[in-house]
Amino acid sequence: MLKHRIPSGIMMTLGLVLLMWADDALGRRGMPPGLILLGLVIALGALASTELAALLRAKWGHCSRLSTFGSAAVGCLMVYLLPMIETPRTAVAFFGSGVAGVLFFSMFRHSFLRKETQGAAAAGANAVFAMVYLGILPGMYLLIREAGYSxxxxxxxxxxxxxxxxxxxxxxxxxxxxxxxxxxxxxxxxxxxxxxxxxxxxxxxxxxxxxxxxxxxxxxxxxxxxxxxxxxxxxxxxxxxxxxxxxxxxxxxxxxxxxxxxxxxxxxxxxxxxxxxxxxxxxxxxxxx
Known part of the structure; x- marks a missing residue:
């Protein structure tokens, strides 16, 4: 395993360094900070969502890859975009609305596509979990970038x-x-x-x-x-x-x-x-x- 880990680790490290250099360079030229990092998080979120959906499906029987990725993307975008809103109350309102939207949309999508009620709560819980685990958590790195750090x-x-x-x-x-x-x-x-x-x-x-x-x-x-x-x-x-x-x-x-x-x-x-x-x-x- 180690003989595979070393070259894979080197390639991932070089890729991380290249992307961070590009994000930093664009930020110095007046572009919004973290744009490339945002793209990286969403791209990795698409791959990770497939893996998380497969795991949740193995446990609960039903879990949509599209719903998992959409929930993660919403969580990440909210963390990135909401600090730009000048009124804190409005930002909190958008955040609460986003979480509620992900929860209930995933529940109704699950039930109406299958025309059954079984698994609706699990679908909603899976979507909110994906939103936090694959969206909000990595989105905190974007928040560091937006705070003015390289x-x-x-x-x-x-x-x-x-x-x-x-x-x-x-x-x-x-x-x-x-x-x-x-x-x-x-x-x-x-x-x-x-x-x-x-x-x-x-x-x-x-x-x-x-x-x-x-x-x-x-x-x-x-x-x-x-x-x-x-x-x-x-x-x-x-x-x-x-x-x-x-x-x-x-x-x-x-x-x-x-x-x-x-x-x-x-x-x-x-x-x-x-x-x-x-x-x-x-x-x-x-x-x-």
Missing amino acids: AWVIAAIIMVVKSCDIGAYFTGRFLGKHKLIEWLSPGKTWEGLVGGMLFAGLWAVVFTLIGNHLVPERAIAPLYALPAGMLLGFLGQVGDLVASLLKRDAGVKDWAATIPGFGGVMDVADSALIVAPVAYWLITLAPAA
Whole structure:
């Protein structure tokens, strides 16, 4: 598996760097920040929605790929567009209307297409879950971009999270003895978790020092970066466990077999999803150097 993971990981890293460079370059030329990132999230959401719909279908029997993707896209677009509304009350009203629209549209679509009532509640719940999991959560990265931070900050966050995956894998492989949650994820160990968090914290410090040098007016205290990076790494592992919980609940091993050595798009993205809201607060509330 490792021989497939390394080239796939390199290609994905290069792709991420290229897209973040393009988004940052367009932002400096006066384009709305995060446009390319928005396109990336929606494109990945289309692939991930297919995987999530298949998983939910394995569990509940009925789940529309179109409804899953549409719900995710609505969630992502709301997070991206609603901050542009000047009146907070109006923004909240649009958000509430969007959630209600996704819920009831998916319920009635399910029932009227099949001309049956069975599964209507599950269809609505699946759509709202997809809206949050594949729309609102990754949309929080767009919110960081809209807050005036460079696309490179988002790239650094994702790399810190994935560095915890790498550190946990190798630490657990060579030093792991005590199972973390054996009934949920037998391969994870406490030693791997600690090693991964330390690795993530160190990379957070490295990225912070680089960022402080390149953008001194937005310098962040390096001592803040260490625990922040460790927290992001820990939450990334929680994201992995949440994905394992969903897969085990549905009785499947991997989301898909799209990416050699990794599985599906969700097998790569799951650790970065749950991190996004906390990353937003850690970045926007970070103390100056």
